[in-house]
Amino acid sequence: MSAFHDIAAKYGGVDRSDGRAVQRWFTEELPKLPTSTIEAALEELLTLDGEGAREVEAVRVYSERRPLPSLASSPAAPFPLLAAGWRKLLSRLYGRVMGASSDRQRKP
């Protein structure tokens, strides 16, 4: 997988064998470049589809061990309200209405 390395080298002058420098360039430097340069770099990257012209010979460095993500920080991806089906939609709306009315009742 070397397309990202090729692009970072071409547009940022980054050493393509330095994986961390490539990553840093995409995260920190690329967003600061003129829009036209970003467009050109991204278009080329999309076209390469992750396949660079040459293989990177650098040793792959992985992230340090991380804890598992939490469910709370990973909410289910949203989908159109109607996709849930009429029964769920009605129960959701009914739940909201009932929740709102019970809130009103609780207010002094």
Place this chain on the structure above:
Amino acid sequence: MGIFRKWRGVPFTQKAPTASGEHVSIRVAKMTAVHVLWWDSHVQPIVDRDPERADNGWNWLLYVPFAEIAGRVLTRKPAGYTVGICDQERDHLIPCALVQLLGRVPALDDHDRESVFVWFLSTAPDEALTAIDEHPIPVDRIPRRLGTIALDVAVTHSLNERRLGRTALYADKRGGGALLQWYHRRGMTVLPNGEQLPPGPRRLLKPNDGRYYYYTVPAAIEASEGLDSLR
């Protein structure tokens, strides 16, 4: 039911079959840096031990900033999703598949229509899920059909974003003929070798070599309906 599915959208899958015969609860979430960092620290090293895998050597840490930048600058509407096993008791989401999409590209079979393009799709090897220190998953509780479920994420995104299920991808050469067969069995159509890609740089720089696949609208709906029991 297809017409309703096209216009009202469809929910993502919420469970997956296992060897035990029971289903395991899964969640499709928007991909975050936390998911990707865990994947890079735990799953990718195991993927990289197998040189025959199409996702060998991938670096998801680069795809997340890419998606953020591309979303702002280009009009391809990139989107990333994580498919994870839900553990309600310990509040864990265990990523078992990652999908990076482009939400707005010309369709391969009709260049005037818009389609979703699967840019990267990866599923965790069984070993990566049974060897989690703080949460080892028994072999018979590992979710099955993960590839199909991950591909369904793209089709669902397409249906929900008014692309009518149109979904395309390029089958990585490292996957060989087996990968082509796998997409064929999922109901995808190969773009005949020699037929041109939609206008754009890809047509010149990565021309059709017989490894571009796509879902027609009817085939996408049929594939989507095939997973309804898991939604």
